[in-house]
Amino acid sequence: MADSIKDDEMYERLREEGNSKEKAARIANAAAAEGRSTVGKRGGEHGDYEDMTVDELYRQAQKVGIDGRSDMSKDELIQALREH
Known part of the structure; x- marks a missing residue:
């Protein structure tokens, strides 16, 4: 560890x-x-990812620096954000 x-x-x-x-x-x-x-x-300040639009998810992914976000679907953005 x-x-x-x-x-x-x-x-x-x-x-x-x-x-x-x-x-x-x-x-x-x-x-x-x-x-x-x-x-x-x-707790966190954002709501459930499922309730967010693709644009909102994209902006969140942009804030945290997720690569390839522009080619991701909503489900892929959610998964990437959860794994970050």
Whole structure:
């Protein structure tokens, strides 16, 4: 395990759930620093990806730097964003 992961148990659980390494590390480290209940309550600011238009998904993919986004369908954009 990388030395930069502050909560190895949470990191491993998140990876098993299918989260990317980056996302799992970010959540595990935030939970270790702020407390698990704080991180869980904070939540994200965007709604469900399924409720977003293709243009909205494209802009979100652009913000996070997903390559090949212009050729992706709505389902592919959603999958790429979830895996990021």
